[in-house]
Amino acid sequence: xxxxxxxxxxxxxxxxxxxxxxxxxxxxxxxxxxxxxxxxxxxxxxxxxxxxxxxxxxxxxxxxxxxxxxxxxxxxxxxxxxxxxxxxxxxxxxxxxxxxxxxxxxxxxxxxxxxxxxxxxxxxxxxxxxxxxxxxxxxxxxxxxxxxxxxxxxxxxxxxxxxxxxxxxxxxxxxxxxxxxxxxxxxxxxxxxxxxxxxxxxxxxxxxxxxxxxxxxxxxxxxxxxxxxxxxxxxxxxxxxxxxxxxxxxxxxxxxxxxxxxxxxxxxxxxxxxxxx
Amino acid sequence: xxxxxxxxxxxxxxxxxxxxxxxxxxxxxxxxxxxxxxxxxxxxxxxxxxxxxxxxxxxxxxxxxxxxxxxxxxxxxxxxxxxxxxxxxxxxxxxxxxxxxxxxxxxxxxxxxxxxxxxxxxxxxxxxxxxxxxxxxxxxxxxxxxxxxxxxxxxxxxxxxxxxxxxxxxxxxxxxxxxxxxxxxxxxxxxxxxxxxxxxxxxxxxxxxxxxxxxxxxxxxxxxxxxxxxxxxxxxxxxxxxxxxxxxxxx
Amino acid sequence: xxxxxxxxxxxxxxxxxxxxxxxxxxxxxxxxxxxxxxxxxxxxxxxxxxxxxxxxxxxxxxxxxxxxxxxxxxxxxxxxxxxxxxxxxxxxxxxxxxxxxxxxxxxxxxxxxxxxxxxxxxxxxxxxxxxxxxxxxxxxxxxxxxxxxxxxxxxxxxxxxxxxxxxxxxxxxxxxxxxxxxxxxxxxxxxxxxxxxxxxxxxxxxxxxxxxxxxxxxxxxxxxxxxxxxxxxxxxxxxxxxxxxxxxxxxxxxxxxxxxxxxxxxxxxxxxxxxxxxxxxxxxxxxxxxxxxxxxxxxxxxxxxxxx
Numbered sequence: 001x002x003x004x005x006x007x008x009x010x011x012x013x014x015x016x017x018x019x020x021x022x023x024x025x026x027x028x029x030x031x032x033x034x035x036x037x038x039x040x041x042x043x044x045x046x047x048x049x050x051x052x053x054x055x056x057x058x059x060x061x062x063x064x065x066x067x068x069x070x071x072x073x074x075x076x077x078x079x080x081x082x083x084x085x086x087x088x089x090x091x092x093x094x095x096x097x098x099x100x101x102x103x104x105x106x107x108x109x110x111x112x113x114x115x116x117x118x119x120x121x122x123x124x125x126x127x128x129x130x131x132x133x134x135x136x137x138x139x140x141x142x143x144x145x146x147x148x149x150x151x152x153x154x155x156x157x158x159x160x161x162x163x164x165x166x167x168x169x170x171x172x173x174x175x176x177x178x179x180x181x182x183x184x185x186x187x188x189x190x191x192x193x194x195x196x197x198x199x200x201x202x203x204x205x206x207x208x209x210x211x212x213x214x215x216x217x218x219x220x221x222x223x224x225x226x227x228x229x230x231x232x233x234x235x236x237x238x239x240x241x242x243x244x245x246x247x248x249x250x251x252x253x254x255x256x257x258x259x260x261x262x263x264x265x266x267x268x269x270x271x272x273x274x275x276x277x
Numbered sequence: 278x279x280x281x282x283x284x285x286x287x288x289x290x291x292x293x294x295x296x297x298x299x300x301x302x303x304x305x306x307x308x309x310x311x312x313x314x315x316x317x318x319x320x321x322x323x324x325x326x327x328x329x330x331x332x333x334x335x336x337x338x339x340x341x342x343x344x345x346x347x348x349x350x351x352x353x354x355x356x357x358x359x360x361x362x363x364x365x366x367x368x369x370x371x372x373x374x375x376x377x378x379x380x381x382x383x384x385x386x387x388x389x390x391x392x393x394x395x396x397x398x399x400x401x402x403x404x405x406x407x408x409x410x411x412x413x414x415x416x417x418x419x420x421x422x423x424x425x426x427x428x429x430x431x432x433x434x435x436x437x438x439x440x441x442x443x444x445x446x447x448x449x450x451x452x453x454x455x456x457x458x459x460x461x462x463x464x465x466x467x468x469x470x471x472x473x474x475x476x477x478x479x480x481x482x483x484x485x486x487x488x489x490x491x492x493x494x495x496x497x498x499x500x501x502x503x504x505x506x507x508x509x510x511x512x513x514x515x516x517x518x519x520x521x522x523x524x525x526x527x528x
Numbered sequence: 529x530x531x532x533x534x535x536x537x538x539x540x541x542x543x544x545x546x547x548x549x550x551x552x553x554x555x556x557x558x559x560x561x562x563x564x565x566x567x568x569x570x571x572x573x574x575x576x577x578x579x580x581x582x583x584x585x586x587x588x589x590x591x592x593x594x595x596x597x598x599x600x601x602x603x604x605x606x607x608x609x610x611x612x613x614x615x616x617x618x619x620x621x622x623x624x625x626x627x628x629x630x631x632x633x634x635x636x637x638x639x640x641x642x643x644x645x646x647x648x649x650x651x652x653x654x655x656x657x658x659x660x661x662x663x664x665x666x667x668x669x670x671x672x673x674x675x676x677x678x679x680x681x682x683x684x685x686x687x688x689x690x691x692x693x694x695x696x697x698x699x700x701x702x703x704x705x706x707x708x709x710x711x712x713x714x715x716x717x718x719x720x721x722x723x724x725x726x727x728x729x730x731x732x733x734x735x736x737x738x739x740x741x742x743x744x745x746x747x748x749x750x751x752x753x754x755x756x757x758x759x760x761x762x763x764x765x766x767x768x769x770x771x772x773x774x775x776x777x778x779x780x781x782x783x784x785x786x787x788x789x790x791x792x793x794x795x796x797x798x799x800x801x802x803x804x805x806x807x808x809x810x811x812x813x814x815x816x817x818x819x820x821x822x823x824x825x826x827x828x829x830x831x832x833x834x835x836x
Contacts, residue, residue, distance in 0.1 A: 011619070264639065438724070
């Protein structure tokens with residue numbers, strides 16, 4: 001066969017095989033998590049506290065609640081700050097230097113490994129307060145949320161067509177109304193997408209929690225104390241080597257994976273339907 | 278009269294939309310045939326079917342026959358071979374920006390495995406002379422192809438297409454983005470080229486078709502309305518639609 | 529009537545500005561905090577933190593070299609595997625894949641990137657490590673185990689496993705970016721090459737690759753940055769030990785990276801001030817490396833988009 005055609009066939013075959021084999025880890029991980037996690041899932045799993053080390057039974061109820069509480073707190077801080085920053089960069093930032101400075105800072109923040117954000121939160125909050133606390137976790141995770149939410153807000157608002165802005169200006173509306181009630185309203189889809197994706201993102205973040213909320217074997221009684229989370233539970237239990245606990249870790253992984261993949265799939269499907277909102 | 282390229286009942290689609298309806302044309306060898314018609318009539322799609330470029334678009338479909346010297350271009354040949362034998366010059370000049378003028382001209386030859394430096398540089402000189410570019414660029418062969426003016430770039434692209442000695446040269450509105458001086462140069466080049474090559478040219482400029490072509494086909498809404506010697510098409514067209522188009526009353 | 533809108537205008541504007549300045553300030557604050565907490569280590573450990581091979585909190589010896597080498601080795605190894613994979617995927621995507629398959633590939637990439645690090649960790653620890661040990665490391669040790677880098681006992685948890693897991697984790701990111709970049713190759717240039725009778729691979733090699741080169745390098749650098757900072761998956765599969773590289777050069781030995789060291793030793797360091805400061809300094813080193821890498825990648829990507 002013509003050497004050019006041989007080369008073409010070779011490249012085509014190799015790249016096809018590589019591309020299809022990349023689906024393998026995805027399928028394997030999902031299958032593993034389901035197969036190994038299902039045995040742990042039952043009503044008790046969601047509702048009970050962990051049993052003492054060495055005993056069977058118990059559940060991860062406090063970790064499920066903990067993850068939700070920590071995520072909620074982080075979102076309360078991170079999403080508004082991200083949105084406000086995005087609004088500023090898109091609508092009010094006129095000085096090029098100021099824009100660049102803020103832009104660079106946000107991009108740099110996005111590039112910080114999450115373990116370092118955890119260490120930072122430990123240093124400024126945990127050390128000052130004197131004990132591990134979920135508040136510090138919320139702070140660290142909020143820092144992770146801010147850059148993507150800010151970017152989604154800024155890009156969403158920038159891509160609002162100029163005709164809409166001009167129509168609002170022509171109606172004599174004050175700037176703050178135009179910004180919030182017209183432009184932001186149109187960009188809402190992008191903002192929601194960015195926020196949901198960062199919510200999914202922090203659900204998977206574990207390193208910062210090791211320095212902040214740490215872990216607990218009890219139900220949360222307040223936000224200024226250590227708190228259990230699915231992520232840290234998976235880490236601790238998987239590394240423990242104790243069969244019961246490893247199974248629980250797989251169960252928690254199943255739960256976590258479900259949440260994260262569900263949010264991602266839904267968000268992407270919806271944003272495709274809305275024409276890439 | 279020998280027909281280098283014969284098109285029989287050619288129809289083409291983009292997904293569900295039919296763009297060409299049952300077109301049949303025979304292209305006489307060593308002649309210039311112009312395909313004219315208003316925008317959107319399918320001219321570009323038509324010639325892209327001749328060198329099997331149409332099928333590169335996802336969802337594109339072709340039906341009918343295109344015969345090059347009697348061989349079915351779709352069934353008896355593979356696409357690579359067709360495109361080597363049926364060259365194409367595009368509407369917007371597209372020299373490869375990461376290659377020098379020299380490398381642009383021999384790009385097709387290198388694909389064919391030609392490595393001999395003497396053969397390559399001889400080819401570069403002869404083709405650049407053919408398109409009238411040699412004197413202008415002979416000292417700058419190592420410069421990037423994009424450093425030239427629009428007209429020069431287009432002539433470079435023609436030299437590139439000619440370097441692989443195609444039997445047919447397809448030209449898709451080759452001068453529509455050029456100034457009158459460059460246009461004139463390329464038109465006279467086309468008249469010279471037909472001695473060695475069969476040329477099919479698409480143009481929306483009916484005067485250009487009248488100037489340089491021997492045969493003309495008029496395409497309207499995907500169908501062939503009329504085909505014949507250029508003189509006859511322009512002076513005594515059979516179809517009233519043709520008459521209205523060539524006299525400029527529409528399109 | 530005029531005053532009220534003007535007050536709200538200012539409120540929104542300055543509120544947004546305040547938020548932005550705080551966010552910008554936080555980054556600076558982070559850097560300064562880490563730096564100031566590293567000072568005890570910088571003064572007492574000096575260069576030993578970067579070049580020392582022994583880490584013993586009880587003796588007050590804090591040598592971070594094995595961890596630093598672990599970070600560098602695992603990141604470069606995983607990039608070395610991930611880059612050819614990502615480029616292959618990009619070529620398949622842009623040249624050969626039917627449209628339906630393209631969207632499947634995008635989805636698979638997105639989902640792989642969304643899987644939490646700790647789940648890669650548990651999978652690496654409990655599924656892959658035993659398999660790797662029995663079906664890969666032991667046969668290799670039995671056959672070519674005389675070669676130093678494959679020598680010694682075949683621990684499942686090792687720098688080799690960590691590098692493999694990192695490869696799977698960074699391939700989606702590099703692939704997604706590369707696909708974007710390859711897709712931006714101007715159509716009229718591709719068509720010019722097709723019209724000369726080139727095969728799809730030839731069009732890719734002669735037109736798309738030169739065009740995409742700079743962007744793909746930038747994507748690779750970004751992937752490298754991600755590998756450098758990855759913590760949980762690495763900490764769970766790397767074995768958490770200073771055996772590699774100075775006690776054993778075998779890649780099948782347990783090792784440390786900066787992230788696994790900090791994550792695993794942090795709990796005990798709260799009672800040892802110098803240990804805490806040393807870990808902080810290691811984290812600072814990582815931060816500086818990560819940020820430099822991201823900066824380089826950003827500059828390269830900007831030049832790609834500007835120059836086209």
